[in-house]
Amino acid sequence: MSYTVSEENYIKRIYHLQQETGLVNTNSLAAEMQTRAASVTDMLKKLKTKKLLQYEKYKGFKLNEAGKKAALDVVRKHRLWEYFLVEKLQFDWDKVHAIAEELEHISSEELVQRLDNFLGNPSFDPHGDPIPDRNGKIPVINQQNLGTIPLKKIVTVSSVGNQSAEMLDMLKHYHIALGTPISVLKRFEFDGSLEIKVLHRNACIISEQVAKNVFVHDVQ
Amino acid sequence: MSYTVSEENYIKRIYHLQQETGLVNTNSLAAEMQTRAASVTDMLKKLKTKKLLQYEKYKGFKLNEAGKKAALDVVRKHRLWEYFLVEKLQFDWDKVHAIAEELEHISSEELVQRLDNFLGNPSFDPHGDPIPDRNGKIPVINQQNLGTIPLKKIVTVSSVGNQSAEMLDMLKHYHIALGTPISVLKRFEFDGSLEIKVLHRNACIISEQVAKNVFVHDVQ
DNA sequence: AATAAAATTTAGACAAATCTAAAAATATTA
DNA sequence: TAATATTTTTAGATTTGTCTAAATTTTATT
Secondary structure (H helix, E strand, O other): OOOOHHHHHHHHHHHHHHHHHOOEOHHHHHHHHOOOHHHHHHHHHHHHHOOOEEEOOOOOEEEOHHHHHHHHHHHHHHHHHHHHHHHOOOOOOOOOHHHHHHHOOOOOHHHHHHHHHHOOOOOEOOOOOEOOOOOOOOOOOOOEEHHHOOOOOOEEEEEEOOOOHHHHHHHHHOOOOOOOEEEEEEEOOOOOOEEEEEOOOOOEEEOHHHHHHEEEEEOO | OOOOHHHHHHHHHHHHHHHHHOOEOHHHHHHHHOOOHHHHHHHHHHHHHOOOEEEOOOOOEEEOHHHHHHHHHHHHHHHHHHHHHHHOOOOOOOOOHHHHHHHOOOOOHHHHHHHHHHOOOOOEOOOOOEOOOOOOOOOOOOOEEHHHOOOOOEEEEEEEOOOOHHHHHHHHHOOOOOOOEEEEEEEOOOOOOEEEEEOOOOOEEEOHHHHHHEEEEEOO
């Protein structure tokens, strides 16, 4: 089965929203898609007809198994292309999202598989997000956000929650990238900000909001 | 200026047709695009409004300078992606056309320039067609079809005229690829077929139709 | 529970790109 | 050159994805 660009975009967004909230509602999807609630309703009818969606009028909706697999196919393509753009074409990681949004809709199955092999079958994209395999299986990693790590413990940055250009720009400024060794020196109770130490850098302070979006795992 | 996928496809086809015939007419473009003459007329009006086309009703049409530049941008992307698919992803050269038809519409200028650099700024695509540079300048090469080459002279295959999957499949069977050294041993006047010798292969016979689509240049 | 507010859906419209059928213009030929 | 054939354009319809405004349903509040 293949889908239009618009269908794929809706499917992908619904997938991400239902990861957080279970059932998805019309207005939140409209906000994510930067469109109107009426347009969402129109598309929901189409996706239900194509048997990708559990949906009852006024009751919310979520992808069924077929819908989730379709979403994971798009997510897989998006993240493989992001990996390509950063690792092969040397793009900065905060510049690749929009381009990957276009590339993810290229339809050839064989292209995706060859790209995957060419890249060395990576498990995580440049933002640390897991890349589903061709069957939709997602690699797991034990990670916590920086705010929960014991003081002085050295850990490795594994992914970033908020992936806005603004956030990625800020992390670049702090010299925080995937794989960066990092430790928390002090927690300020006043506003939850943290004094941190990045390898080879002076200690500095990050806000609680930043800390919650930096995910880390134990050093291997 | 950026264009829709449909506009880009029309622009590209008009470019190729006008290379052969100067002025292009509605029916031949409709045939190339596998659409109806009425649809072509509709698009011609749009392209004229966007000042890409010299067009007078019933009189035929051709791209102006802006139109040609737009066409060359698409051709450049198409050929760079074909090069990528064959040289990096190891696709057979007869399998890449359809995928490149999708990739050529990805819009990022920076992507194209980085891809070009990543590939080593190639001058010719896997079918031997020249790749325009970012300014639309096309590399030239002195080439003739196999039918016009003196007997026994060893030349190098530089490009292929007819790029249908059928033709490319046939050339694969003859072990003719770009860069293959080749010579003509005998010309049969009866039907114009040629006995040829491909390096490391037994002599064999190709039809006049094949010969006319195999372009060669002098060995460097 | 009645009413107000919020969320969602329906109805009807629009733009892009296509189509069919018919009309108009041009080209061919007897 | 008049009749015929071919090519091209116009007129109007269709599909996809979107929109606005109004109607409906659900949820929250007094």
